[in-house]
Amino acid sequence: MQPTSSKPFYYESFPSSGLVAYFSMEIAIDPRMPTYSGGLGVLAGDTLRSTADQGVPLAAFTLVHRKGYFQQHLDENGVQREDIQPWNPADFCTEEKARVTVSVEDRTVTVRAWRYELMGRFGHMVPIYLLDTDLEENSGWDRGLTDHLYGGDSNYRLQQEIVLGMGGVRMAKALGQRVNVYHMNEGHAALLTLGLLESQLGGGPLGAATEADIEQVRDQCVFTTHTPVSAGHDRFSTEQANRILGGDRTARLEKMGCFRDGMLNMTLLALRFSRNANGVAMQHAKVSRQMFPEFTINSITNGVHAPTWVSEPFQQLLDAHLPAWRRDNLYLRSAIDLPEQEILSAHARNKNALLNEVAARNGFSANPALSPKVLTLGFARRAATYKRATLLFTDPERLQEIAAAAGGLQIIFAGKAHPQDGPGKALIQQIFEDAAKYSNGVLRIIYLENYDWDLGAMLTAGVDVWVNTPRRPYEASGTSGMKAALNGVPSLSILDGWWIEGCIEGVTGWAIEDGADDAAEASSLYEKLEKAVVPLFLEAPEKWARLMRITLAVNGSFFNTNRMVRQYTRNAYYPVKLIKQAKLQRLEERADDRLPDMMTLNA
């Protein structure tokens, strides 16, 4: 995707009209709204919080997920039980009057939207539209289409994706929005491209679409892929596509190369119809290019929304010393000068809050209380096998020795397994078993149930070291280590995802070296704990404080959505290199008011 024009178009602001329409299956909007499952949703929420802070003209579309993601309960053996979390959208959102319809199988499904108003720091509002099919006009089945996030089977999922993608495009139109750019956050939203193509054809048959029609859709779409695990990409069989989407659409999608290995592949669909695609870290973009070599896939490294994830004690510290940090996260670089004692006392408050929470929840019953003096490791994320939560227990005797030498070691785990992920659930039970076997006076292992936004904030700020052990190269980015860094907490992690960019050995944390197998990587993990982490922790608090502040300064100032959103606006939404004179002229000739404002702005 090299610029073909010798006169690139410079664009330094947002268009004076029109907006970005951001589509995501899950968005962590408010801790009380169960509309997210994990990393993807938290990233989407953090992205929107930063677009609101920075005044980016944007509206977001998602599903209402009336029954939420699930609430996790773990029994004394670590067996997971899942309870629905029903919530009432009217408590947080305003109902829009507009109604649109989509066709699902041979039915017409009516969709409404709930508007949530996300306010930025300076009063700019980003509306989030939560699409909802729970309407009297719809059949019982269809009323439940927007109930469960990642629930049901793949038939249910494809129907939800029609509501999100095609329903969202129609809803944007019904609400009178002028959209410059459609951003698909992960392949779940890829059907929005079909919605656009159909609207382009005035509702005519897709078979009539020309290359120019397709090109016109491409001009409006950008795509972010989020997983290097191929099973993580949504795929549907030809039979499902024919039945649920319809024969005409399916034939057209097949012709346009959106099938791979006989399956409709939503990532391929999104890539085919996007003028810009990106992965979520440098390494992830590389892996994505290997998976889809026919496409240019750039990289925009993830971040987190600093004001959301910096704990109260650190907010006070930063407000006192670097008052502009919320407006411009680059000021966090100056955290390099924060007084060591103040860092230590802010962290001590975070650690106490976490340990009090652990005590209040009482972990599982046999566990004695945790000590604020003891080195505490945190490991919390979705319980998926590639994240290898049990790697720490590869050699229990060695772990025991390290704990003894450290004057004790505390490890706090948390994480939900997807309801249909048997191996992930087994992993939780394994940790419970290991915890019961190896916990003693020096080594204490706790698993907290129902990992969510609030617990995530408490854990990433309150532990001493954040641990991540994914099997390379399956971690696209990972963002919890970034939340830890914003609270001065260093990471001890496999060099995958964001950590390749964030790790400066001994300065912002430590890398677990690549090994031939799990045992070799576990051995490196122990080695780093024993030779680097523990000695520094025991040596002198001021030295640990210096490690904390350099972690905050170096990684906090970069791995945030303030920087990330700026990269999206400059490189994906309104980039210099893609806004070529030729394209602009063509758009101008169409007498479309979508882009010319940008020309006036730059004249």
Ligand SMILES: *Cc1c(COP(=O)(O)O)cnc(C)c1O
């Ligand atoms: C930040 C966060 C995640 C992301 O976890 P990673 O494994 O670091 O990507 C998942 N779940 C919750 C609740 C979070 O807050």
